[in-house]
Amino acid sequence: MSSVKTAISVEKSLLEKIDATAKNMSLSRSKFFSLAAKNYLHQIETRELIEKLDEAYGDGLDEKEIKTQTAMKSVMRRHAGDAWR
Secondary structure: OOOOOOOOOOOHHHHHHHHHHHHHOOOOHHHHHHHHHHHHHHHHHHHHHHHHHHHHHOOOOOHHHHHHHHHHHHHHHHHHHHHHO
8 A cells, every 4th residue: 555645734732642642552653643544534434334224224113123223333333442452
């Protein structure tokens, strides 16, 4: 996968926290930003999928379907959070 250089503006205090966290994780600043962006995009995609599931199955569900849907949402949310582990 090819990389592209870019320049962004970030508050100094935020950049200091990012640099400290990246160092503690043995990551470069670029890798940290890349992972953070991928994780955020994954969270958005997961949220959109959950919204689509709600639209498709959210009304008129019986008790068993509601339990299944709740469990599926829980798994999706946990999966989205596992990106940093």
